[in-house]
Amino acid sequence: MYSDKVMDHFKHPRNVGEIENADGVGEVGNPVCGDIMNIYLKIENNVITDAKFKTFGCGAAIASSSMATELVRGKTLEEAWEVSNKAVAEALEGLPPIKMHCSVLAEEGIHKAINAYRKKQGLPLWEEKNPHSHDEDGEGATCQH
Amino acid sequence: MYSDKVMDHFKHPRNVGEIENADGVGEVGNPVCGDIMNIYLKIENNVITDAKFKTFGCGAAIASSSMATELVRGKTLEEAWEVSNKAVAEALEGLPPIKMHCSVLAEEGIHKAINAYRKKQGLPLWEEKNPHSHDEDGEGATCQH
Amino acid sequence: MSMGEKRTVYMDHSATTYVRKDVLDAMIPYFTEHFGNPSSIYHLAGDSKKAIDTARAQAAKALGAEPDEVYFTSCGSESDNWAIKGIAYANGKKGNHIITTKIEHHAVIHTCEYLAKEGFEITYLPVDKYGLVDPTELERAITDKTILITIMYANNEIGTIEPIAELGAIARKHRIPFHTDAVQAIGNVPIDVKAQNIDLLSLSAHKFYGPKGVGVLYIRKGTKIDNLIHGGGQERRRRAGTENIAGIVGLGKAIELATADIEGHNKRIRALRDRLLSGIMAKIPHAYLNGHPEKRLPGNINISFEFIEGESMLLWLDDEGICASTGSACTSGSLEPSHVLLATGLPVEISHGSLRLTLGDANTDADVDFVLEELPKVVSRLREMSPLYKGKKEGGCNVQ
Amino acid sequence: MSMGEKRTVYMDHSATTYVRKDVLDAMIPYFTEHFGNPSSIYHLAGDSKKAIDTARAQAAKALGAEPDEVYFTSCGSESDNWAIKGIAYANGKKGNHIITTKIEHHAVIHTCEYLAKEGFEITYLPVDKYGLVDPTELERAITDKTILITIMYANNEIGTIEPIAELGAIARKHRIPFHTDAVQAIGNVPIDVKAQNIDLLSLSAHKFYGPKGVGVLYIRKGTKIDNLIHGGGQERRRRAGTENIAGIVGLGKAIELATADIEGHNKRIRALRDRLLSGIMAKIPHAYLNGHPEKRLPGNINISFEFIEGESMLLWLDDEGICASTGSACTSGSLEPSHVLLATGLPVEISHGSLRLTLGDANTDADVDFVLEELPKVVSRLREMSPLYKGKKEGGCNVQ
Numbered sequence A, B: 001m002y003s004d005k006v007m008d009h010f011k012h013p014r015n016v017g018e019i020e021n022a023d024g025v026g027e028v029g030n031p032v033c034g035d036i037m038n039i040y041l042k043i044e045n046n047v048i049t050d051a052k053f054k055t056f057g058c059g060a061a062i063a064s065s066s067m068a069t070e071l072v073r074g075k076t077l078e079e080a081w082e083v084s085n086k087a088v089a090e091a092l093e094g095l096p097p098i099k100m101h102c103s104v105l106a107e108e109g110i111h112k113a114i115n116a117y118r119k120k121q122g123l124p125l126w127e128e129k130n131p132h133s134h135d136e137d138g139e140g141a142t143c144q145h
Numbered sequence C, D: 001m002s003m004g005e006k007r008t009v010y011m012d013h014s015a016t017t018y019v020r021k022d023v024l025d026a027m028i029p030y031f032t033e034h035f036g037n038p039s040s041i042y043h044l045a046g047d048s049k050k051a052i053d054t055a056r057a058q059a060a061k062a063l064g065a066e067p068d069e070v071y072f073t074s075c076g077s078e079s080d081n082w083a084i085k086g087i088a089y090a091n092g093k094k095g096n097h098i099i100t101t102k103i104e105h106h107a108v109i110h111t112c113e114y115l116a117k118e119g120f121e122i123t124y125l126p127v128d129k130y131g132l133v134d135p136t137e138l139e140r141a142i143t144d145k146t147i148l149i150t151i152m153y154a155n156n157e158i159g160t161i162e163p164i165a166e167l168g169a170i171a172r173k174h175r176i177p178f179h180t181d182a183v184q185a186i187g188n189v190p191i192d193v194k195a196q197n198i199d200l201l202s203l204s205a206h207k208f209y210g211p212k213g214v215g216v217l218y219i220r221k222g223t224k225i226d227n228l229i230h231g232g233g234q235e236r237r238r239r240a241g242t243e244n245i246a247g248i249v250g251l252g253k254a255i256e257l258a259t260a261d262i263e264g265h266n267k268r269i270r271a272l273r274d275r276l277l278s279g280i281m282a283k284i285p286h287a288y289l290n291g292h293p294e295k296r297l298p299g300n301i302n303i304s305f306e307f308i309e310g311e312s313m314l315l316w317l318d319d320e321g322i323c324a325s326t327g328s329a330c331t332s333g334s335l336e337p338s339h340v341l342l343a344t345g346l347p348v349e350i351s352h353g354s355l356r357l358t359l360g361d362a363n364t365d366a367d368v369d370f371v372l373e374e375l376p377k378v379v380s381r382l383r384e385m386s387p388l389y390k391g392k393k394e395g396g397c398n399v400q
Ligand SMILES: Cc1ncc(COP(=O)(O)O)c(C=O)c1O
Pocket: C240, C241, C242, C243, D014, D015, D075, D076, D077, D078, D080, D105, D107, D152, D154, D155, D156, D181, D183, D184, D204, D215
């Protein structure tokens, strides 16, 4: 059901862990939904120098966290903000339709972490899309309560 | 579906044919029902000395005709009248429930032939059961129009 | 086909077929090795899933359909029931009128009768003496309450092939879902659900050298239909039940083989059939062909022999090793002989003497010779003891 | 069980089983040799008829039923649908109330939901924390409109075995037809439909080493029930469709073998299961057994591991060659995790971390050792990357 890339990132997840004194932390998801992602960013001169995650969730959730942290590393905040859920899913060589929400969660986690950093810095927050509204395809199942 | 005895009487039917100047002829059944039996009797001194049949019908109809003519040969009319459909079916080592009406038809054929003889002789007719009412088991399917 | 000591000539392929060796070979690994439940996520289940996908693609290709319009069922009867009840129950608010014909298989007729008891109105279209439905009759029968038209592709008894594309076009024009029972048609007629405007189609693997116990309902995308078997999420949530993987694999392989060269296959079967048919007609008097002379299934012969009854014919033929069938009520335990023969206007008494021979892949010229040798003997043996035949010869009790 | 190069440990027997060799051997001749349609009258068909009679007797014996109370279907789901809709539609004039439970298989629940849309009233009985139905609750739920009680024999997820004889006695007392979905029970629990007052019972061959695509509905003589699949006269006019002879033969053989020595079989499986269960409990903290400690299927283990999610567990286990399943919604594409676990009162977030291991005939001590080796690694690997686990350790975001 999963692409080789997803399986690779699931079995060998990159960047697992926490960053002590992270510059930005994004916590998204809900245990009731079956997935929670915590994203930790280290930011220097507007550039993400390190990214880590901890995730409770299915294979796609773990692989999406892994890929998302890979994708934002080394990027400026502006660039990182543009890393969409689609970009995550594509980098994973696709996700099953019912798993698209995992990539959405990863995007949200990055956004939350960046805004947490901006808040700390006293910078104006960037506008986050509504959580779980990224679902342009009508494909991503989202956990609604 | 048929007993060996039925198959034997079907494949090697006894007494097929007509009797010229028969003393009694019974014609029963209906082409619409899918079975017609003609029973021919030769009667001397109240005893059936010969019995033959012609039958249009299924395997059970042919076997029943064959067995019924066998059973009545050599019997007095009184004895022959008592040869019931059950006796025919039993002599055939059983008939499938939906084929019981074939034995009923054979009994009727014999009765009709005997009464035809009695009529010719100016004797009072014996009371025939209603055609197709022999169905005490509720098992024999009868062709109703 | 030879079996054991005694010769067996199987000419009842419309009743069911044996499973082809290559089909069985394809099925075997799915009983013991690739047995995983396709709903599971482990690798073992992946093999099952892939096998089902392949079979679905094979079935879709044979019908000119998309794979996700193919739903596996347990038999032709289930497919018919699902199509008819599913459409009826899902569209009950729009109307309650269903159009079918007098010559459908019982899987269609009895389902319609059941719905009639629940308040649906059923029109049974008549057929002509060949068993053909008249498209103008169909159009006349349509009302604004009509929610389903179901007409079989080819008749199982007399082999008549209906003008499905024409009938489908009429249904389409009136925007009424069109179902066809194609159980007898697969492998014998080129089918294209798109070109022929078919919205739902039933088929059953055991009629084309696949296994018993597996069928398909094709459902055109967008068709509003209720489920018949509710439960797990199998078949895209439309037909519950753990998939009969081996059966589905067999169906896929069998339909691929059956539709690979329909014309070539038909040519061979038709040649055998035609020789058998003309031989019978030449050798046996008072015999009438039922069904259409040309628009018929390539392997089908259905003949009525006057003055005799079908079951007794079958018993004698069986004794010679010939497997055939009849429309006589005497085999079935029902009082009425074949509703199909009666619908073509054949008198009841003659329909009792009908014989169906349906040829298939394993039949040979020798089989045809053998039947031509034996059948006339059987018919005359039975006629000799028939009081009707005597009547006929003497001009007496003439059945007609 | 070993397959090819890589070790495969199949512990998902409740999902489906492989076909036993002796069962497959029994089936094979019915594909190619004894393939005749049992509705025909020739000898070839006689073999099919006899084979079906034998299988019917085998199934009847396993249930303590009469052979003519056994109806072959295409799967457990069809049997459930037939029982529930058949009783509902046939008795709609008497009442419209059906009693079932919250932990039934979807084949029962979704059928009831379908009927609810058609105007039937459904009571879903609750269960206790072990998944047990309380007979006094059943009795309380009965009204004078109740026309059917349907309660599963043993639960497919948590393995809990319901007090069927007691529940059946209550149904009998109130003269309400009692159906039980015994799909998971066959071969694991001695069944006697007479002693246990069961009026209808569903089973499916692929759960006890028979083929997929064939099941049984037992219907007590005299039970008023509509057909689900209308058509030909098969199964004494109650279930149309040319019989899946090979499948039926397989079911018969499989049920005979599965019920020949239930106690002996259970003893072996239970020993393996208990060693596996206690090993897991000893090695992995924060693990909770779901289902009843004793009243459970001999091969069933269902455990929730806190802080992790089921699908990711399955993927890792699959990578090691271990086939298992979970009640997490993440495998199923539905939003809700297992309705069974929720009905036992397990919090949603914990039910996401459930693992079902169901042992079967081919499992060995080595398999148990292997799972005891690998599973703890998988759980701790996933916990290491779980933010909840960290929360737990630091007393933070504690799920409970
Ligand atoms: C309890 C229960 N009922 C019904 C079913 C459905 O059986 P089948 O998949 O054969 O339709 C299953 C198995 O999936 C089951 O475990």
